[in-house]
Amino acid sequence: MMTNKFTSFHLLFLAQFLLMALGIFINVKAGVATLIVTLLLVPICLFQLDKDKSTDWSKGRNLMFTVCLIWLGYYLLELFNPNNVLDAWNIGFLPYALIPLLCAFLVPLVIRSTKSIEILLFIWSVFVLIFTIKGYWQKNHGFSEKDLFFLYNSGGWRTHIIWSGIRFFSCFSDAANYGVHAAMSATLFGISAFFVKERWKQLFFLFIALCGLYGMAISGTRAAVAVIAGGILMVVVISKNWKMLIGGVLLFISLFCFFYFTNIGSGNQYIFKIRSAFHPTEDASYLVRVQNRERMKELMASKPIGYGIGLSKSERFNPKESMPYPPDSWLVSVWVETGIIGLILYLAIHGILFAWGAWILLVKVRDKRLRGLVAAWLSMDAGFFIAAYVNDVMQYPNQLPVYTGFALCFAAQHIDKQISKEKALTPEQPLNELP
Secondary structure: OOOHHHHHHHHHHHHHHHHHHHOOOOOOOHHHHHHHHHHHHHHHHHHHHHHOOOOOHHHHOOHHHHHHHHHHHHHHHHHHOOOOOHHHHHHHHHHHHHHHHHHHHHHHHHOOOHHHHHHHHHHHHHHHHHHHHHHHHHHHHOOOHHHHHHHHHOOOHHHHEEOOEEOOOOOOOOHHHHHHHHHHHHHHHHHHOOOOOOHHHHHHHHHHHHHHHHHHHHHOOOHHHHHHHHHHHHHHHHOOOHHHHHHHHHHHHHHHHHHHHOOOOOOOHHHHHHHHOOOHHHOHHHHHHHHHHHHHHHHHOOOOOOOOOOOOOOOOOOOOOOOOOOOOOHHHHHHHHHHHHHHHHHHHHHHHHHHHHHHHHHHHOOOHHHHHHHHHHHHHHHHHHHHOOOOOOOOOOOHHHHHHHHHHHHHHHHHHHHHHHHHHHOOOOOOOOOO
16 A cells, blocks of 8 residues: 655656646746756655655666766766756756666665556546547637637647647647657557556546547647557567467557558548558658758767757857757757767667666566566557657657656566465465456
8 A cells, every 4th residue: 555655756757747738827937847846745755754664776787777878978077068058968968868767766765566556557547638638629629829829929839730630738748759659658658558457447547548638639739650560569579468469460560451451541631641650751841851860960070969958940040060950850969969989879778777677677577467467558659659750759758758668677676575475475366366
């Protein structure tokens, strides 16, 4: 049973989405607000853990914590980049370096049961509903004054009122961010529904997954398709279940054939928009992106450590040098800001996290229900980073859920040991076995 010493991280998780939801009614400076909330709740969490005699601090000193420390070290070295702008570096510190490190350390200490994982899911589900209702309202009842200001005063109309129709963005910074976030929730809750015990939880999580799919559709974000596809591929690989493996492969092939080889449903703007993602060479915007990346290569050849943190879109900071071509994805932004050295390090760190997390689930976690719940988070992360190649998706509030997903893999091996002990004590009533 959860006690007060475990709630502070859940409050931090809740606060990420609450600040986003408050943005429906008032202007919230998410970066500043998140920093304040983090600085308030993390010390409380550490204090509560310190007062708990059962806390095993060694759980926080794991491989993820080590590689995130290495990334933090490189981030600090970027202070000496000749083109660095301190304001931009400060803004990027929390999402770029601190959140991954905090998740790596705190999640294995705080999340000690499948119930704790389910609490995270229920917290997120409430806000998926709020985001979906807001998106539905935009589509069927029109935009609020705040939405209209974004569209017509801030220039949002250029990317949100386009030839294929209106791209709705709920209460997010833009439709791309909303679409990817919606796809993340659809992937996570869709998979998790198969690994919770109670029937009502299964139905509720499937409903939340449908809400995510609806949000993904009305956002008109093609990159969101990659989140779903990547999530399906990842979960079938680590499922250790032949039925799920075969079913997942068949589902993936069916979806690919439907969108690539047919024109069924193309009269619907949302299906047409998604289908265009399967034919990128026929898309003018994609071809422009390819040309820009070739031009970027020439400029980046003399920038092994990049233009500086936060300067891939540098209009507001006026650095000495700027990248004249806009980055079209998160990974391209990492490349521009930290150079080829930073990009290689970034990809290596996340490759390690995926490989090690999958190994933990395949080899060290024996409880099927626990493995499935955590696999849902890791699969969401896999889809997210595929989308990161084609769109700038590492935006608020995605950072905390993404790195919580990685950290849950490291927590899972300790939770599994506890489940094994409970099974040994009550062999006549096996816990967490799939029906």
